């Protein structure tokens with residue numbers, strides 16, 4: 001499981017940073033890629049990665065500001081031009097209005113897609129669990145921005161324990177149907193009378209990962225709730241230390257506030273994105289250094305950077 005950042009800038013694109021989008025690559029888990037936000041130019045960034053647009057099965061939108069959604073019509077249209085590839089449906093989750101934005105853009109531009117889009121719109125009253133599959137559950141909660149904006153908590157379900165085949169062989173269990181029974185948790189008795197307890201040969205289930213991806217927000221308790229015990233928290237850092245007042249006025253956070261959220265939530269790792277173009281590279285190291293005084297495991301991400309979870 002990896003996160004690849006496609007755009008890490010705030011508000012408008014700069015040479016170094018495109019506007020918001022990131023890909024949660026779940027290729028080993030479910031052979032899918034989930035996009036979070038899709039700012040203008042996201043499809044160009046995708047061209048610089050190994051991500052195949054057809055693998056993008058779900059898109060989660062945090063809010064309707066242009067720097068988070070203007071890339072949708074272009075990406076959706078290009079996704080249709082995957083020569084010789086099967087056309088697969090796509091789900092879009094986001095605030096009410098996203099459906100109208102996408103359908104209007106496609107209609108007035110005469111764009112027809114050869115695949116179906118299923119829209120899942122929500123508002124303040126319909127948040128909470130927005131998706132559950134056999135392997136993942138996704139929750140959304142409202143943040144505190146200048147328009148309705150949410151954060152997402154992606155929870156992988158616990159992974160089943162694995163069978164220790166070497167240990168079974170050593171115990172004299174012949175390879176074959178007995179392995180299957182033991183894997184299903186069934187105790188068995190061998191021909192020589194040896195009792196094999198399944199639990200002794202199956203490793204404990206591993207806890208699933210928790211990934212928290214927030215939209216633009218002031219510091220709010222909702223962020224902490226979404227990030228509790230997260231393996232990774234992706235948090236905006238539009239402003240730096242000392243800019244708390246201006247951050248509040250503009251509906252954003254500073255690096256210090258993001259670090260406070262990570263600490264309060266006992267997250268394991270904090271990745272800062274939504275970085276203003278006014279920050280030069282020396283400012284970026286300062287952003288990290290200042291945030292690390294509150295939460296040590298912090299990193300300011302770059303466009304195209306890939307982070308393993």
Ligand SMILES: [Zn+2]
Nearest residue numbers: 063065145216
């Ligand atoms: Zn915004």
